[in-house]
Amino acid sequence: MYELELQQLISEIKKQKAKQVLIQLPDGMKHKADQVADAVEEQTSAKAFLWLGSCYGACDLPLGMDILNIDLVVQWGHNRFNKEMW
Amino acid sequence: MPRLLLIDAKWEGEIKLTKKLKAHLKKTKPKSIDLFASVQFSNIKEFLNDLKKLKIKVNMQKVKRTDKPLQILGCDCYPDSFEKKLTSDMILYIGDGMFHPKALILAIDKPITIFDPISDQIKVVGRKDMERELNRKKANLKKYLIANKIGILVTIKPGQQYFLAAKKLKENLEKENKKAYIFIDDTLNPMNYENYPFIECWVNTACPRIGTDDIININQPMINLRDALDPGRAFVELEK
Known part of the structure; x- marks a missing residue:
């Protein structure tokens, strides 16, 4: 129902020469994670990993990925936002 | 830090002025519309042309937190979240679900028309649909004002992290001779709040929807950072 935009994903992984990619999908798209x-994994030489938990917005990014040597985090369903400053 | 790629995940269908929506507009006769959508439903060129044919003026609204007109985020839930005042005859949201329309309900006391292009359903919602949350919010604000021990919640998620503001709030509360404790976590989980029964009121500094939608599911009172910094304004905004 929603476009996965896989071609954009694949070309970005190749362009960035990413080796380990974390996939973060909102609940309504998690069933397409496979x-x-x-x-x-079929179209690039990168390994894919799946974020199990929440994906509420671009404000909700997985932390600690550098410990696992994840070099690209890809999140679906949201885009850049301007953080309010207090 | 890993690099980040954000993919819009646009809806695969076509957003059109359907017969049902056309009939609704004919019945309600708006001359102008404040238009919003979530990012999945922002391909609306044809939809805009159809509205033009009906001689309806479209005000493409823009919220302060995004660079793209039309798009609304769940955190745009305060009267000053918008660049321009919402003065059109109708506020129309294109999308599915209630998360984004609820932001509009919280921000403004006006009817919100939702058009779901997937199911071709039209629904008009308003403050009556969030009565429980809004009543609880009002009660929580009063409890915050009389609370002596306050827990300030901080997430480490960068997009929602307001550690400095939390420290500032703690200082302000201590000047009022109140006790304030800063609690740090990744994802704020309501189950954890109950382990601290000495806290009389929580202040959420992360996503503002935690301090609005979720407050009806927890026993202890909670308000948002913005409201804690200016409770007087928060009371006034509840009437807007």
């Missing part, structure tokens, strides 16, 4: 991971 399609995304398969596409990454």
Whole structure:
């Protein structure tokens, strides 16, 4: 129902020469996680990993990924926002 | 730090002025519309042309937190979240679900028309649909004002992290001879709040929807950072 935009994903992984990619999908798209991971591993030399938890917005990014040597985090369903400053 | 790629995940269908929506507009006769959508439903060129044919003026609204007109985020839930005042005859949201329309309900006391292009359903919602949350919010603000021991919640998620503001709030509360404790976590989980029964009121500094939508599911009172910094304004905004 929603476009996974896999071609954009694949070309970005190749362009960035990413080796380990974390896939973060909102709840309504999580059932397609296998399609995304398969596409990454079949069409690039990168390894794909899936974020199990929440994906509420671009404000909700997984932390600590550098410990696992994840070099690209890909989040679906949101875009850049301007953080309010207090 | 890993690099980040954000993918819009646009809806695969076509957003059109359907017969049902056309009939609704004919019945309600708006001359102008304040238009919003979530990012999945922002391909609306044809939809805009159709509205033009009906001689309806479209005000493409823009919220302060995004660079793209039309798009609304869940955190745009205060009267000053918008660059321009919402003065059109109708506020129309294109998208599915209630998360984004609820932001509009919280921000303004006006009817919000939702058009879901997937199911072709039209629904008009308003403050009556969030009565429980809004009543609780009002009660929590009063409890905050009389609370002596306050817990300030800080997330380490960068997009929602307001550590400095939390420290400032703690200082302000201590000047009022109140006790304030800063609690730090990744994802704020309501189950954890109950382990601290000495806290009389929580202040959430992360996503403002935690301090609005979720407050009806927890026993202890909670308000948002913005409201804690200016409770007087928060009371006034509840009437807007």
